Amino acid sequence: MDSEHQAQLEAEALSRRVLVHDILRRLRGQPNDLLPYSAVSSLRPRGESYKGLQTIEVDKIIGSVDRYGDFDAEFMPKEPFTLDRWTKLRQAQLEGVEFPPIHVYKVGDAYFVKDGNHRTALAKAQGQHYIDAYVIELEVPVDLDPDDTLKDVILKGEYAAFLEQTRLPELRPHHEPILFSRPGRYDVLLDHIRTHQYFMGLDQKRSIGWEEAVADWYDNLYLPTILEIRENGVLKNFPGRTEADLYLWISDHRYFLSQAIGHDVGPEEAALSVQRSVQKGPISRFLDWLGRFFVRQSPQPG
Structure with missing residues (x-):
């Protein structure tokens, strides 16, 4: 089987997986949205520092700077054009292409993708545990955890404001x-x-x-x-x-x-x-x- 055909088959399977995942989360009353990096501003960041190239855990990537609407809560592509881009990347991967590191912001123990959203989605879909990334770390009074939802970010933002006021x-x-x-x-x-x-x-x-x-x-x-x-x-x-x-x-x-x-x-x-x-x-x-x-x-x- 050539790489293009295999990538297409995997994309179709991924599309079905995304649909099932969305239905299950709706039935459980759970949000199915990727976290927007803009929500981090409510945590009152005090500064940032460049940490260079690091190997980070894929499961700790929970949000995106500007593509959060294109992926679900598990960083799986939920839009047709996003899935198409994922398919092309998977084909390139099957052909032996090595991808450059992604770029992320680190907030507490969680990460938000600045550049490399589709590469992150590919790593998630393949069950990859680690990925190389250039890391910028934000200093915040209240840390985020990888399993935090938007509600958690809102609560922690209110907490950060309380700590600032008191x-x-x-x-x-x-x-x-x-x-x-x-x-x-x-x-x-x-x-x-x-x-x-x-x-x-x-x-x-x-x-x-x-x-x-x-x-x-x-x-x-x-x-x-x-x-x-x-x-x-x-x-x-x-x-x-x-x-x-x-x-x-x-x-x-x-x-x-x-x-x-x-x-x-x-x-x-x-x-x-x-x-x-x-x-x-x-x-x-x-x-x-x-x-x-x-x-x-x-x-x-x-």
Whole structure:
């Protein structure tokens, strides 16, 4: 069989594979898009450095600079002209042509193709484990992983903005990661810190700077709550959620619990209360909530 015919047969098989892959991902509710490099700007890159020629893992290539619309999430060609270009490259490969290295941006532990998209698609389709690439590495405060989706990039972009606004990496270099399972929660966290800053000023009868408030919030509110979550194993009752998700819930729970019993409760008491509530059945939880509601609504002693 000549190289042209073999390449054509392989392209037809690849086309069927791409179709099946697309159907399966749709049925699973999974996105089937290659990540655009433009999304990386949300990670607040601080600079870049040229790393030269390296051998990189093909499976860690997750996006493209300008051809992300031509390939699916597995970097397989999904457009006719893209498949045609892939076929010609495969024919050249069968005829013994050696391809030059591709060019990529490295972001965390993932790569985005700057030049060599079809060569990358060919390597992916052939099950190739490594490929030579000229690498430019971006310095970002929040790293990407090879299995990250666009949703993950959006979340990490919000996290990068939060770290930039709070300067937490400088204030607490070894801080615990603050990760959420859905967008929009870092703004709520910033409101928590501003509220904490306000009450610190009232308690201490002086003006409290932003960085002081951030550090105090982390040391005396966020970190103690996270440690209690871990110690009491609360997170296991919330599959798909994160410690930061639970922190916000416990913070609200702590407020209402404090209102119900008439004094402020600490992170441990609030975390244990959430744990007990989750371990009960729905009727018991509802009755607990109803009881707390009536306690809050009852007139308090003057």
